Amino acid sequence: MTTEALEAWLSVATATGLVLPPGEMQPDNDGGFRITTTLAVAGLSVGILIVLAHDFPKDAPLVLVQDSQLLGRLPHVFRNAGVVCYSTSEGLLLNRQQPETVLTWAVKETIRTLEEGLGTSQVAEFMRELEVYWRQLGGPEVVNFYNPSSEARTLTSYSAKDNLRWLAGAEQEMPPRHRAGNKLLTTIKEKATYLPLLPGTAFIPPAPNEPFWTIDQLRELVKPTLMAIPSKRRRQLFKSGRDWNGLLVLAVPLVGHKSHVTLLGIAYTSLKGVHPLGERGSAFDLKPVQLLRWERSYLLPRGGGKMSLTPKKVLVIGCGAIGGHLAHELSQTGILYLTLVDGDRLSIENMHRHALGMAGVGEYKAIALRDELQRKYLYAEVTAIAKPIEQALDAGEIQPESFDLVIAATGEATLERYLNERLRAIAGAPPVIYSWLEPYGIGGHALLTRPHQAGCLECLYTSPNPDAPLSNRALFAAPDQQFSLALSGCGSLHTPYASLDASQTATLAARLAVEALTSSQPESPLWSWKGSDRELKAAGFKVGPRYKLTEETLRRDAMRYIAPNCPVCAFDSNTNAATNHE
Amino acid sequence: MANVQTQFDTFHSDKKTGIRLGRFKKEKQLRDKRNVIRRRLKANLPGVFAKYGEPNLVPKFKDQGSYKMNTGIKPLAGGSGYDIDQGVYFETPKDGEGAYSPLTLKKRVEEALNGLTDTIRIRRPCVTVFYKENGVEEAYHVDLAIYSARGSNSDGKDYLAVGRVGDSLSEQEWKVSDPAGLQHELFRRFEDDTHGRQQFRRIMRFMKRWKDVNFSSAGNGAPRGIGLTLNAHYGFTPTYSDWLNRTRDDLGALRKLVDDMLSRFSHQYREKRQEWGRCLIAKLPVEPVSDVYENMTLVQMTSFETKLKDLKAALDAAHEESDPHEACKGLQKVFGSDFPVPAKSDTARKAAAGAASSGLSG
Amino acid sequence: MNEPEQQDLVFYRSGGGRVKVPAAVLSVMQSYAQHDPVATEAGGVMMGRYIASSNDVVIDVVTEPMPGDRRTRYSFYRDKRRHQAAMDAAWEASGHTCTYLGEWHTHPEERPTPSEIDIKGWNRRLCQDQFDEELFFLIIGTHEPRMWAAKSATTTWEPLKIKK
Numbered sequence A: 001m002t003t004e005a006l007e008a009w010l011s012v013a014t015a016t017g018l019v020l021p022p023g024e025m026q027p028d029n030d031g032g033f034r035i036t037t038t039l040a041v042a043g044l045s046v047g048i049l050i051v052l053a054h055d056f057p058k059d060a061p062l063v064l065v066q067d068s069q070l071l072g073r074l075p076h077v078f079r080n081a082g083v084v085c086y087s088t089s090e091g092l093l094l095n096r097q098q099p100e101t102v103l104t105w106a107v108k109e110t111i112r113t114l115e116e117g118l119g120t121s122q123v124a125e126f127m128r129e130l131e132v133y134w135r136q137l138g139g140p141e142v143v144n145f146y147n148p149s150s151e152a153r154t155l156t157s158y159s160a161k162d163n164l165r166w167l168a169g170a171e172q173e174m175p176p177r178h179r180a181g182n183k184l185l186t187t188i189k190e191k192a193t194y195l196p197l198l199p200g201t202a203f204i205p206p207a208p209n210e211p212f213w214t215i216d217q218l219r220e221l222v223k224p225t226l227m228a229i230p231s232k233r234r235r236q237l238f239k240s241g242r243d244w245n246g247l248l249v250l251a252v253p254l255v256g257h258k259s260h261v262t263l264l265g266i267a268y269t270s271l272k273g274v275h276p277l278g279e280r281g282s283a284f285d286l287k288p289v290q291l292l293r294w295e296r297s298y299l300l301p302r303g304g305g306k307m308s309l310t311p312k313k314v315l316v317i318g319c320g321a322i323g324g325h326l327a328h329e330l331s332q333t334g335i336l337y338l339t340l341v342d343g344d345r346l347s348i349e350n351m352h353r354h355a356l357g358m359a360g361v362g363e364y365k366a367i368a369l370r371d372e373l374q375r376k377y378l379y380a381e382v383t384a385i386a387k388p389i390e391q392a393l394d395a396g397e398i399q400p401e402s403f404d405l406v407i408a409a410t411g412e413a414t415l416e417r418y419l420n421e422r423l424r425a426i427a428g429a430p431p432v433i434y435s436w437l438e439p440y441g442i443g444g445h446a447l448l449t450r451p452h453q454a455g456c457l458e459c460l461y462t463s464p465n466p467d468a469p470l471s472n473r474a475l476f477a478a479p480d481q482q483f484s485l486a487l488s489g490c491g492s493l494h495t496p497y498a499s500l501d502a503s504q505t506a507t508l509a510a511r512l513a514v515e516a517l518t519s520s521q522p523e524s525p526l527w528s529w530k531g532s533d534r535e536l537k538a539a540g541f542k543v544g545p546r547y548k549l550t551e552e553t554l555r556r557d558a559m560r561y562i563a564p565n566c567p568v569c570a571f572d573s574n575t576n577a578a579t580n581h582e
Numbered sequence B: 001m002a003n004v005q006t007q008f009d010t011f012h013s014d015k016k017t018g019i020r021l022g023r024f025k026k027e028k029q030l031r032d033k034r035n036v037i038r039r040r041l042k043a044n045l046p047g048v049f050a051k052y053g054e055p056n057l058v059p060k061f062k063d064q065g066s067y068k069m070n071t072g073i074k075p076l077a078g079g080s081g082y083d084i085d086q087g088v089y090f091e092t093p094k095d096g097e098g099a100y101s102p103l104t105l106k107k108r109v110e111e112a113l114n115g116l117t118d119t120i121r122i123r124r125p126c127v128t129v130f131y132k133e134n135g136v137e138e139a140y141h142v143d144l145a146i147y148s149a150r151g152s153n154s155d156g157k158d159y160l161a162v163g164r165v166g167d168s169l170s171e172q173e174w175k176v177s178d179p180a181g182l183q184h185e186l187f188r189r190f191e192d193d194t195h196g197r198q199q200f201r202r203i204m205r206f207m208k209r210w211k212d213v214n215f216s217s218a219g220n221g222a223p224r225g226i227g228l229t230l231n232a233h234y235g236f237t238p239t240y241s242d243w244l245n246r247t248r249d250d251l252g253a254l255r256k257l258v259d260d261m262l263s264r265f266s267h268q269y270r271e272k273r274q275e276w277g278r279c280l281i282a283k284l285p286v287e288p289v290s291d292v293y294e295n296m297t298l299v300q301m302t303s304f305e306t307k308l309k310d311l312k313a314a315l316d317a318a319h320e321e322s323d324p325h326e327a328c329k330g331l332q333k334v335f336g337s338d339f340p341v342p343a344k345s346d347t348a349r350k351a352a353a354g355a356a357s358s359g360l361s362g
Numbered sequence C: 001m002n003e004p005e006q007q008d009l010v011f012y013r014s015g016g017g018r019v020k021v022p023a024a025v026l027s028v029m030q031s032y033a034q035h036d037p038v039a040t041e042a043g044g045v046m047m048g049r050y051i052a053s054s055n056d057v058v059i060d061v062v063t064e065p066m067p068g069d070r071r072t073r074y075s076f077y078r079d080k081r082r083h084q085a086a087m088d089a090a091w092e093a094s095g096h097t098c099t100y101l102g103e104w105h106t107h108p109e110e111r112p113t114p115s116e117i118d119i120k121g122w123n124r125r126l127c128q129d130q131f132d133e134e135l136f137f138l139i140i141g142t143h144e145p146r147m148w149a150a151k152s153a154t155t156t157w158e159p160l161k162i163k164k
């Protein structure tokens, strides 16, 4: 709205008194308007300031409480100038054509918010947004790695250089880079006490413009909680030691949630070196602390109610274009324990289609990818084996049976057929996904195979017609075509495909991996994505019959690849190998 | 399993010996005749209607039947010959004021075509124009199905004129009929399944040829082609030896279909003939939702079932047989002499001559 | 013949194929079965087709004992020349498709097992030639025939199951 239009509109809107109670109206320096007026809130007359920005009604009006008595003491009214958080703007659709409805809505919401704040539900309102109010108190930041539990216990708080402070229960709760083994960190340890408050504990948090809790106020607040702890345990927890400085962590159950808590940090200085909750004295200094929620249970994806993926161990064979993207995708689903195997270094030609880009060029792909993942994902625990898979298997460096899933994306059909046979023969072998992509963007594939279940990679190479030339039956491109281009003499072969094709194939394989790991996929399907055949045809190549099937048919036929005469997986059927007659 | 798909392919599609009736070869001749008939009707009908003091009706034409559905096969020598089905639609109501009796309207059509060929006959479901060729009297024919068009009927349906000369008024019938709807029903499931549709058509042709070879063409002894088509509608499933590449397995598909048909034979009441008996039903999925086999007698039904069992036995034997030569000999017995039998030498992988050696065994 | 009507004999190969011994061919060999306590061993070569586009094998022709062969109760010596001539004839007559598939002989036991001499002979046979395909060895016992298959350059004999 232009200033003129806004002015004209406002004069009409306020003159009629329909939208807003009459008040004082002034243009501001930014091309917007400020309206000073009073609203009737629960029988009180509350002075407010409404700020309409120059691009109102694109932006909702800002409403500020002018009454200092209410400032900062009402939920949703913030100390900075008394801004009323009358509605979350997320997901809110404002009708730009009707500024009056926007303004009316803002005023009504403000009145509702203030009335609720003044009403009996005041404490509950504070409790609901406890974290927000605590944050307004400021104070030093401490990273929390402790996964909140329902038991009071002693934790350790660590301080390293650069004011880096964190909190954890056990060593293994911390991300790899914070653990003691990491020589870069010299740390000072302090005692911290974790105290989950009794459900139903409710209070108004300290106001930012008031003094912080005294020790007596704190003791009063936690009294019911402490009474519920057996005295012996209480003595252990609050035993007097050399607690000159320490940290209290109050876990406040979130209203309406069973397992979610708000964590409030309180730093104490004890003049006598005793625990503030263990002694009667008052020689304590309390300060608010902001706990940063970095703990696993808070950060790791919860996977939409599915079985947790975080404890799963996945072996990724091949860290090329597919493997690179795939490892990232797996990490993003919350899979922490990856083992990457690849004996090759990343060549500059592949820079653009590899997830590592220039950062990995010249490096062993497995190692560079491990470092990248551990840098990106706090909790990732990645093992890199920079040698060919056969060597790693022969040397016993990899025990396939110790993984929940193996994914092979080597781009080498012969190697993968060998792996298929070798892995299936291992007792207790996990499911294996094979994933590969085709040139010129016509598609990619992912095959899930399970030991002792019909359907394996060799099925794709098993034609019902034994005279047919050997080829992968799943391919969209017609068989017997040579796609590799020699870019620079006979040195490096280059199969024409783009990074998007690799990442789409990786996504397909990752989805299949998640289904396999969460047991939502009990079968051994072949999944394929189908792209355009334009480039392939333009390059003078042909598509095969499978490409002509619709995506729906491909999905429906996911199990139709199984070859009853597969030499690897077709165990006993009457057409199969005769056993000894005697 | 002997791989006899090559032989099924030849049987179906070979230019000389294949049973498929292409839309472009023999049918060119039929299409030309059809066009002549269309022109003749348009030219002569006004005169015929005028002669009887009736308002002129302008016919509309639609292809129908196996030609339209592309499931036609070449006729056997000495059989009823090639045919093409043509729908002729008139904007005239089936009942009420000014309605024609089915037979009268067919007679007008017959009269308009008078002299076109030596033989034009009114048969119960159609008016048939026969053509001579190479001295064979009824070498091929065009069947004209005469309709009272939906636009003239209050229920918005097309009605087929049923009745022949000599039928009393009560024996004549305007019968609701929806060939386009039927075709839609039959092929709907194959909308995005080219391979399935092609195999369905091949299997239809194999079944029709089996019928021509194994039943005499006279009367209702043979199950009607449309009946077999309906049985396939309910019993056919696409079958491939390699699903990924849709490598067809017509023998497998036939076995499934015949098994399905045999499993549907049961003792039931036959509405039209008002009798109980063991029979197979071929129900139209569109109006009039009647049983296409309703005119077959129970004796004919028994023979139908027996012959289907023979077909099943031959198909199963071919499936079991290792030697394609033997397998095809068996298939030739049920599908007739057009089914090719490969020479033994054509069934072997080329191999080197062996060398015998002297040897002791104990 | 007083024998009951013979049926085709079919064995399963590993990998999904079958070996068919047609009734007519089987009855030729069965006629030498050593039911008679003084009957001597008999044998010959088996010829036929590796069926294209399948893993099936059909035995079309077998040679029978010929002059020059030496037959005893417990051994059979096959003379190369005449059997070779019979094979060559079959090969020519078939348009070069009826090929050597293996050998057969009889045993005076109900359920035959290859003797040491058999195995030595077969293994020698497998070493001599480089066949792409498997070879088959059939022994006609007095109760049942049994077949073994092996690939050239190997000495692993796989007994084949009879299809009922």
Ligand SMILES: [Mg+2]
Pocket (backbone or CB within 6 Å): B065, B083, B084, B085, B143
């Ligand atoms: Mg007709």
Ligand SMILES: [Zn+2]
Pocket (backbone or CB within 6 Å): A454, A455, A456, A457, A458, A459, A460, A563, A566, A567, A568, A569, A570
């Ligand atoms: Zn397999």
Ligand SMILES: [Zn+2]
Pocket (backbone or CB within 6 Å): B361, B362, C105, C106, C107, C114, C115, C118, C139
């Ligand atoms: Zn022996």
